[in-house]
Amino acid sequence: DVKVTQSSRYLVKRTGEKVFLECVQDMDHENMFWYRQDPGLGLRLIYFSYDVKMKEKGDIPEGYSVSREKKERFSLILESASTNQTSMYLCASSLEKEAAGELFFGEGSRLTVL
Amino acid sequence: AQKVTQAQTEISVVEKEDVTLDCVYETRDTTYYLFWYKQPPSGELVFLIRRNSFDEQNEISGRYSWNFQKSTSSFNFTITASQVVDSAVYFCALSEAMNSGGYQKVTFGTGTKLQVIP
Numbered sequence A: 001d002v003k004v005t006q007s008s009r010y011l012v013k014r015t016g017e018k019v020f021l022e023c024v025q026d027m028d029h030e031n032m033f034w035y036r037q038d039p040g041l042g043l044r045l046i047y048f049s050y051d052v053k054m055k056e057k058g059d060i061p062e063g064y065s066v067s068r069e070k071k072e073r074f075s076l077i078l079e080s081a082s083t084n085q086t087s088m089y090l091c092a093s094s095l096e097k098e099a100a101g102e103l104f105f106g107e108g109s110r111l112t113v114l
Numbered sequence B: 001a002q003k004v005t006q007a008q009t010e011i012s013v014v015e016k017e018d019v020t021l022d023c024v025y026e027t028r029d030t031t032y033y034l035f036w037y038k039q040p041p042s043g044e045l046v047f048l049i050r051r052n053s054f055d056e057q058n059e060i061s062g063r064y065s066w067n068f069q070k071s072t073s074s075f076n077f078t079i080t081a082s083q084v085v086d087s088a089v090y091f092c093a094l095s096e097a098m099n100s101g102g103y104q105k106v107t108f109g110t111g112t113k114l115q116v117i118p
Helices: none
Strands: A005-007 A008-013 A020-021 A023-025 A031-038 A042-053 A052-059 A065-070 A073-078 A088-092 A107-112 B003-005 B012-013 B019-021 B025-026 B032-040 B046-050 B059-061 B062-069 B074-079 B089-100 B102-109 B112-117
Touching: A005 A088, A008 A020, A023 A031, A023 A088, A023 B062, A031 A073, A031 B102, A042 A065, A042 A073, A042 B074, A042 B102, A052 A065, A052 B046, A088 B089, A088 B102, B003 B102, B012 B019, B012 B089, B019 B112, B025 B074, B046 B062, B046 B074, B074 B089
Parallel strands: A008 A107, B012 B112
Antiparallel strands: A005 A023, A020 A073, A023 A073, A031 A042, A031 A088, A042 A052, A065 A073, A088 A107, B003 B025, B019 B074, B032 B046, B032 B089, B059 B062, B062 B074, B089 B102, B089 B112
16 A cells, blocks of 8 residues: 655644654655645645655745655755644655646644744 | 636535535646545545546446536536545545646645535
8 A cells, every 4th residue: 555654743833943844655656745735725735746856836835845855755844934834734645757646645744833 | 727616615415315516627738637535534635536638438436426527627526325424525636747747736626525414
């Protein structure tokens, strides 16, 4: 079975702190994605990556950065957390470079910024 | 730009009723894929179905069926004889290959929360 693992299920951070959200997939998938999920707004794409060291901005990249040094790991970084970044963060991966690949999701990381 | 609209925010039905979840999408591409995902109360999104833009055949899988109509840019999902276990948030998604590089960008709708009442 494909497994996408997010390092932390729940985090509480203070405004201004640097936050790392880690995601690891074990199926040699090419593509990895970070979304945030908020009530009434659905899933919004923050960043995605289609290869090691390659990244693309999604629809709401402001305030975030990402790192993909190894194929299996995709990290989301909040350089200086703010209260409006309180959200559920979902990592996903897909196998195929083309658009056909279904996404496999992790369990999510719920971040609260105080 | 890609856009997916799920106009129904919440739906409640009584068990055994049929229910249809609507999805309308926008894209300039001729090649794309449409998906439905289910997010049960436990939280993890699960893939249900994929459709490519060249295949407008409807699909049935048990109590689930999907109706894809390019003419109206819709990809609707029907659950027949709903059950309590169908209670979840359902997301429609649009996937396109970007910039001729082949890499995938997936855009989700805002989701429809379905509550099936026993």
